[in-house]
Structure formats: C-alpha cells, structure tokens
Amino acid sequence: MNALKAGRTALAWGLVLAALACGSFAWRYPTFFAGGFELLGVALSMALTAALLATVIGLIAPAPRLAAALGLAPLCAALAVAAIALERPVVTPTWLACAALAGAGVAIALSMLRVAAKPRFLAVATALVAATAAIAHARRPPPITAADERPKVFVFGLDAGTWTILDELMAADQLPALRRLREEGASGVLRSEVESASPRVWTTIATGKVPAKHGVVDFFCTQNQDLKSRRIWEILQARQSWSVGLFQWLVTWPPDPFDPFVVPAWMARGPETHPAGLTFIKQLEIAFQNGEFEQWRKDGDWPRLLTELRNWGTGYLAHGLRWKTAAAAAAQAYVALNDPRWELQYAAKRTLQLLLNGDVYLELYRRHQPDFSCFICYGTDNLAHKFWQYHYPDDFGMPHSEAAPYARLVTDYYRACDALLAEMLPLLSPSTTVAVVSDHGFTSVGEGGESHQRELRPKMSRIASELGMTESEVVWSSIATRGYFRPTTSAAGAAALSKQIIDWLDHCDAIGGAKVFLVDAKEDGQIEVAVNNAAAFERDTPIATPTGQRLFGDLVDIEDRTGNHSTEGIVILRGPAFRRGVRIEPARLADITPTLLHLHGLAVGADMDGWPIEEAFTEEFRASHEIERTPSWDDLVEVTRQDVGSGDDSAMRSYMNATGYISDDGDAPAADKLNQPTNQLPKRSPQE
Numbered sequence: 001m002n003a004l005k006a007g008r009t010a011l012a013w014g015l016v017l018a019a020l021a022c023g024s025f026a027w028r029y030p031t032f033f034a035g036g037f038e039l040l041g042v043a044l045s046m047a048l049t050a051a052l053l054a055t056v057i058g059l060i061a062p063a064p065r066l067a068a069a070l071g072l073a074p075l076c077a078a079l080a081v082a083a084i085a086l087e088r089p090v091v092t093p094t095w096l097a098c099a100a101l102a103g104a105g106v107a108i109a110l111s112m113l114r115v116a117a118k119p120r121f122l123a124v125a126t127a128l129v130a131a132t133a134a135i136a137h138a139r140r141p142p143p144i145t146a147a148d149e150r151p152k153v154f155v156f157g158l159d160a161g162t163w164t165i166l167d168e169l170m171a172a173d174q175l176p177a178l179r180r181l182r183e184e185g186a187s188g189v190l191r192s193e194v195e196s197a198s199p200r201v202w203t204t205i206a207t208g209k210v211p212a213k214h215g216v217v218d219f220f221c222t223q224n225q226d227l228k229s230r231r232i233w234e235i236l237q238a239r240q241s242w243s244v245g246l247f248q249w250l251v252t253w254p255p256d257p258f259d260p261f262v263v264p265a266w267m268a269r270g271p272e273t274h275p276a277g278l279t280f281i282k283q284l285e286i287a288f289q290n291g292e293f294e295q296w297r298k299d300g301d302w303p304r305l306l307t308e309l310r311n312w313g314t315g316y317l318a319h320g321l322r323w324k325t326a327a328a329a330a331a332q333a334y335v336a337l338n339d340p341r342w343e344l345q346y347a348a349k350r351t352l353q354l355l356l357n358g359d360v361y362l363e364l365y366r367r368h369q370p371d372f373s374c375f376i377c378y379g380t381d382n383l384a385h386k387f388w389q390y391h392y393p394d395d396f397g398m399p400h401s402e403a404a405p406y407a408r409l410v411t412d413y414y415r416a417c418d419a420l421l422a423e424m425l426p427l428l429s430p431s432t433t434v435a436v437v438s439d440h441g442f443t444s445v446g447e448g449g450e451s452h453q454r455e456l457r458p459k460m461s462r463i464a465s466e467l468g469m470t471e472s473e474v475v476w477s478s479i480a481t482r483g484y485f486r487p488t489t490s491a492a493g494a495a496a497l498s499k500q501i502i503d504w505l506d507h508c509d510a511i512g513g514a515k516v517f518l519v520d521a522k523e524d525g526q527i528e529v530a531v532n533n534a535a536a537f538e539r540d541t542p543i544a545t546p547t548g549q550r551l552f553g554d555l556v557d558i559e560d561r562t563g564n565h566s567t568e569g570i571v572i573l574r575g576p577a578f579r580r581g582v583r584i585e586p587a588r589l590a591d592i593t594p595t596l597l598h599l600h601g602l603a604v605g606a607d608m609d610g611w612p613i614e615e616a617f618t619e620e621f622r623a624s625h626e627i628e629r630t631p632s633w634d635d636l637v638e639v640t641r642q643d644v645g646s647g648d649d650s651a652m653r654s655y656m657n658a659t660g661y662i663s664d665d666g667d668a669p670a671a672d673k674l675n676q677p678t679n680q681l682p683k684r685s686p687q688e
C-alpha cells in the first residue's frame, strides 16, 4: 500500500513536471507538434515524459523498486501506443505485442488511479494535457496562404527513379502522391545518357547542355567551379528576380548565396550551406558517410556522441522537426544502431536522413515559398545499387527465401519519398509547376550488359586515425570511390600535414609491392585518394603500412553491387500550362531546362542541346506562346563562382609544385566522347 501510494505521488509529480517540460518545449519549437495529430502528439509526449519522470521519482521513493515499476508500467504503455500509432494500418506480430503491452500498462496505471480514488487527479491530468495542447496549438505556424500568384517551379528529384518500380507500386496504390501527379500531368520516359554519372547528368538537366559544354565532365567534377554554363535557376533569378531554394541538387558546393537557401548534395566536400545555420544537415550526413557513429560507439566516446546528437537535435528541432517524424526517425535509428544485418542498418540510415531532411525542407518551403525550389532524393539510387537483386531475385538466380528479408528495402524508400511529396503538394500554390525528374533509370542488366560491380572505397576515418590526425587539423570526405583530405591548419602547417598523409598512403603496399592507394594532390590543396583497382586484393590480403601490418579490409570498404543504371528515367510535368493525364514521347535530360524557360516566357539558348517538350503543353498555351531563341544565356547572365579554398594557400601550392604533386587533369574523358549527344534520340528541333 505504501509503495502504491509512493507510485501514485510519483506519477502525479511526473505529470506536473511533464506539463511544464512539454509546454515550454512547444513554446520553444512551435513546429514540433504541428502537422496533424497535434493533440495525440501532446498527449503521447506528456504520457512518456510523465511516466519517465515517475519512474525516476519512484526510484527515490520509500519503497523504490515497486514504485519505480509502477512508474515504468505507464512508460511501457505510452511507448507501445507510440509504436502502434506509427504502424497504424498494419497489424503485425510487433503491433500485437505492443497492443498487449499497452493494455497491461494502462491497466496497472488505472488500478493505481483507482486506489487513489480521486477524480481530482484525473481532472488535473486532463487539464494539464489540454493546457499543454493549447500552448502547442497557439504556437503552431500559420497555414500557408495560396494567394501567391507568381509562377513557381518545384522540382522533385528521384535519383535513378524508374517506371518499372513506379508502375508496380502505383498499381498497388502505394505511391498516391506520384500517381496523382501522373494523373494530373504529362508524363513519360526521360532518356539519360550512356555512362550516366549523377553529377554530369543532374547538371545536364539544369543547363540543357551536354557535359562538354556545361563542364561537369566526370564523376568527380563536383564543385561549382567546374561549371562553364548557366543553370535554369541562375537564369530565372537574373531575369525575373526569382527566389531560389535548392535542397541537394548536385554540384552546388560551395553553396552560392541564393536566397532563401542552398543545401548542397552528397558530393559536397565540406559541410557548408547557405545560410550557415543549416550546416547541421550536412554534418549529420558526413558523420553517416564516414561511419563516425560506429567509430564513436566503438571507442566509447560517449561525450562526443552525445554532443553531436545534441547539436543535430537542436538544429533539426529549430528547423521544423515534428514529433511524428521524430518518432519514426527514432524507430529507424534503433534499427540503424542495433540490427545485426548491415542491409537493414544501411536502409534505415538513408530513410532516417530522408525523414529528418524532409521536415526541414517542408518548413523552409512553408516559410519562404521560393519561386524555384527543389528537393532531390538520392536513396532511390543508393538502395537500388545495393539491394536491387532482392526485389528482382529471379533476374539474379537468387532463391526467394534468401531475398525475402530485404525485398522491400528499395520500395520502402520509394514509399517514404512519396509520403514526403504528399506533404509537399498542399504547400504549393496553384500557379506552381511540379516537375518530377530522374537523372537515369535502373534495371537488372544495365549499361554494357553489366549486372555486377565491385566498388572499393578508402576508409577515410580509419586512415586519419592511423595517421593520428584529428578533425581540427584535417577534414576528410568521400565521394563514391574516392576520398579527399583537406588540411585546415595554416598554410605552412598544411604543407607538412599533406606530406605526411601522402607519404603514408604511398607506402601502403601488398606483398610483392603492389600499391594499395593512388594519391593525387589537387591544385586547390585537396588530396584525392583512390584504391588501386589494378591490383587483385581481397579483404584478408596483408598490407604493409608505415604504422604496421594491416589487412586490406581494414583500410578499404569493399562493396558488391547489383543491377545498374539504365537510360530510361522518368519525367512528370504538372501545372496550369501542362496537359492532364497524357503520356508523352520519350524526352531527354537536356529538354527540361528549355521546357521551363519556355514555360516562363524566356528564350531557349541556341547553344542548348535540348528543346521544349512541346506536346506536354496544353493547346491554349501552345497557341499563345511562340518558342523564342537567343544565342546563349551564358553571355547574358553574370555569375560568380565561389572559391573552394579559404585563406592563403600559396605556401601549400608552392610545396605541392616543388614536390611535383600537383596534378593536371589527367583522366578527363576525351573531348569527342563528351560532345556526343546525351542519347540516341533524334534531337527535338525548332519547328519550321
């Protein structure tokens, strides 16, 4: 009886403190409870916080064990209800277990309350929840007003988006937002180029030109500086004062100061964003990419892990994270950290990023409503490379039982993209054109008949720790199969660090003398590291390094990939000027920019390789809009490309020169190859 009383008191105090905590939280982060299920969110959060606090208070009560257990019961109940709320429509064994747990928890909590026999308690609890919900409701951001009649463009990118998957999922009614857009717009195949490397291809979409003209010629030209041509948003901004909000378009690093925002894509070589307040997004991405979580956990570096978690947490909370996303993200984080299968860990990490970034983007869009904006999803490509065979096991002669646990990894990610798109659509004004595009498609047997590839990537953080270098001296990043080190100390110090890095990498050899790494010091001070593909290494090949013998697998990530890019991507165009529900002839990557220019009354550059997708426009639009041409937008629009280097790097450059490390553009593809048209389709041309 004593313990019950203690438990009850603990619960009452827990509830009061929870109301204070949740109320001030709702005040501080107004978007957290917004976006539907407001009251449910408040009630669940309060129950969780109250039960948690009750457990803690119970522990210091006169009969600690029982009292704490009594607090714990409602905590379990609240967690179980949260889990059920997340998996709402699907009744799975987990769901049933959660329901049972919730029932038990609620029963125990109720019996405690009955012992109390005080309706006053219930009344106070209800009042506290209601008051907190009222605070959350009052602080919630105002709904968007669609009164803005300015024409706008929203580009939703699905890297490697492919009709094979879309058609299958749409038929099963699993992509409602994309299906709605297809039904309300003009859609078809967007034909990509052979050897479709994402940075090149996304730049072709943005410029309407082949790589030889836009300058992003190989997979590793990933910086703004590499660009030789104007992009659609640069033209719209210069000519019609459009505001520009870019979220993860490739080759936008270092970020241009477009307003309201530019968050570069995954190939960025640093965490910079515009405005700088969004850097936390890139920092989380880089931590994922470099496997820093695993490293911190392994090293037991909990202070570092907790500090980073707090930084990301406050960053996301201040920029639109909502409770339902936080709950879904927590479920993904649990899988990412605890599931023994790396496949599920990997997919969970990608989904986690999509969920968190989706909330930030929704809030940025709601707040600023940029005239030109984009959100690009890359997990559709990453997951396809890794898990395609599990969705199409027959194409790979794989038993279905082996494929089953991973069969939904690719399609689940597509569904998550669609869910984000579904939340985007209500934010768009009626005058907004939506363009859903991919850079290429995906298929079981891809380019050159290939369906298997092996990728080798240097483990950058491992190499840094072998060298005993910390992030205060050198930053590292990875782009697909290559890694980059960039010393951040003073110029003279940087030269010494560079020498140390290069020497170490140069002296990693297998028995027989085959070099493990190919090192290339770039003129801008970055050191590029690739794995020597010419040598036949296996995971357990012993490697002699200046810091002792290691295994090849210690220093290099080995990944076997299945399926490959195909030239058949996707395009959907929906807006006031586009026909509804029509299937258009295959268009080309380079047609997107001319289409958007024409849509907004601007001339098509005569130096562009694409042409407006005329049959996608309505009859009225075509009758009243003549396609105009101008020699080149490149001469009409001034741009300043941001420089990568910061500070004076002359000492480093002279060191690099002296040691012969500075590279010329050794492996740029031959010019004739780059001038090929982006595919075999006849070019759309001005009509006579």
Ligand SMILES: [Zn+2]
Residues within 6 Å of the ligand: 160, 381, 382, 385, 565
């Ligand atoms: Zn790819």
